[in-house]
Amino acid sequence: MSGNDRQRGLEGPPPEERPTPDGRRNEQGIRIDPEVEATHDPRRTVISALVKHEPGVLAEVSGLFSRRQFNIESLTVGPTTDEDRARITLVVEEPDPGIDQVKKQLRKLIPVVSVRELEPDAMRRELALVKVDAADPAQVAAVADMYDATAVDSSPETATYEVTGSRQKIEAAIETFEQFGIREVDRTGMTALARGTDETTGPTPAEASVSAVEDATQTKYTADDD
């Protein structure tokens, strides 16, 4: 039994002689029920977090997203009326268990005060600066008018417009401006607030479990167009 010639191991029935269970789990760790398909498709949603207004918080939040491989589309941060608090608005695209993880992991960061996933009817706005070639100023102005864009700068060769609105509107505007030749674009990412008296990051309801969820991704954005 010495050395390399020995196949050392333990006694017992080999793998092929063992009983195996019929069940399986999907990649999200959920037992697969043959009657209910349990896999979740990614959906896009907006998460708002109230955080302590102190150095390093943004790095902490963005670091969390990269190291946990959360799929993040945009992140905005800005001060609030409380000088000790800032608000971070995130657009993420994940399946439900992933969105649940995003919320819980965010909440776990010590400088994070509260976290909430916004309702589909929440107000969402983005701002973009679009710098286009101004060879045909009249036509550019006509397109700008179509999207309620405001001219913020013009030069003999360029015109820069500010567009605000839903993500869909911004994207449509950019697409339309493209016919003139876009030189540069800067977008803020999404800002969002809950409607009416509903507090955007108010006291988090004890909803640790996966919140009620809409299946459609696109409808939320068209519904909010202006």
Added chain:
Amino acid sequence: MSERAATVSPPDERAQEEQKHDRDASTADGTPDPVTSGAQAVVRALENAGVEYAFGVQGGAIMPVYDALYDSEITHVTMAHEQGAAHAADAYGIVAGEPGVCLATSGPGATNLVTGIADADMDSDPLVALTGQVPTEFVGNDAFQETDTTGVTTPITKDNTFAADPDRVGDDVGEAFALAGEGRPGPTLVDLPKDVTNADTEAEPATPETPDTYEVQERADPEIVAEAAERIEAATRPAMLLGGGVIKGEASETCREFAIEHEIPVITTMPGLGAFPEDHELSMEMAGMHGTGYANMAITHCDTLIAVGTRFDDRLTGGIETFAPDAAVIHVDIDPAEISKNIHADYPLIGDADTVVSQLAEAVDASPEATKWRAQCQQWKSEYSMAYDVPSEQSGDEPSTSSKMPEDEPVQPEFVVEALDEATDDDAIVTTGVGQHQMWACQYWTFTEPRTWVSSHGLGTMGYGLPAAIGARLAADDDQEVVCVDGDGSFLMTMQGLSVAVRENLDITVAVLNNEYIGMVRQWQDAFFEGRHAASDYNWMPEFDKLAEAFGARGFRIDDYDEVADVIAEAVAYDGPSVIDVHIDPEANVYPMVPSGGDNGQFALTEDQL
């Protein structure tokens, strides 16, 4: 021996010197002097938190803190390397159940702590790291020994703070201490710029409190508890899975009572070793990649899994799709983010392990009817028994498959682990490095008590064992034995810690299971890389027994079976640090084994089954 003892044991003198400083530190009536500097506020915060020991290494930017510590009753253990300081403090925290404290200077001091901090983070061990930093006005200038320590450690700490204000620095440290130990424990760090610790302040630190944004849920939702209780009552194949959270949450006793009352077989994770007595018939021992065959059968075939304080690490679950695929999962965890992170929880119970298991115990009225299942579990225990090849003369009642002469045969590592277990009391503490020796320790040491298993689980840090033994020694009761089961590769990484063990005259026994390989890598190369031993074959190792003697420790060597019992007895009995260089069968492998991402129920018993 006596010569060495004379040259290396000045601790008595040092103790007197320390007492002198203690007297300096307080006024005649015993009340401590008022704080006059940031550094004193830091030390006062540690004293207020009840800290007895701190582990660290001096250096420029942390000097003010050390100067303040010089007058404190806190015993500072000067380590040989900052990594060892972090591991020692981590192990101290595991054994003591309260945060261990480590100190280092800026730059390399802080970065050397990083491995230990990451280790504590992965294993949820309570740890407070205090790092010196260059003076505030130099921060950002790439000053000498400057590192963005809070930046580097953000992903591996529960929270960290750059202490910018001398009037708050004591509170920053107090807060870090409270946060490290509360809820799910973890490492915290306070970065201390030298100008802040040198600055004048009279601000006495407040009582340590966690930040106001930190919330811990103690009790689980009673409705889900009731549903989970019903599920348990209706189970026909129930199993409990106890993780490290059971030990950290002081829930071992409650879990034992619950399992025994309802006769539910108990599986542990690796960090959960000691949560349930492995000599109990309900114990299935450890599951996972190198868990027992019977634990892996039980976890694969159960219909209800009561998982307490575990994060379903991939080394435990193997492939997700085949993990406990028939089981409704009742998941008890204090960290909501662990619920349904890797394995979906059918019954999510967020709260303190002891509180929630008590809630469950109250809610479960009838034990599950699982006689057949228990019989099945017992059958698996005999079918997949952890018997190994060992000469019969030496094995006593152990099952054996060979009867060759012992002296002709290389010593099997399992035999050494069992002999160490045999030679020590039930409450002996075991620390390890990472690799094959660690797995043999898991498999062949019979753990019966919580806080006796001190290892690097999540991060898998080779070199953890010796510094951990130092920290564990200082946290343990005086009559508790501390044994480090180490590997040759692991020992070589942090063996400079021997100088500390000798200087502090710490009673620890290190058994180096020496196969002159990075053994686990060699085992994988044999199984998965066609036996190509790339960079795993050391082929040569220093003589660890002589090295130990050079440090001033006792050194022993074992080559043959007939030396094992006597040498271990002598080493364990020695009142000070000892190292046994155990030359084991270099070809010994760890089985059973579930390959990465494999099906737990399809564990291999031999290499050709992989």
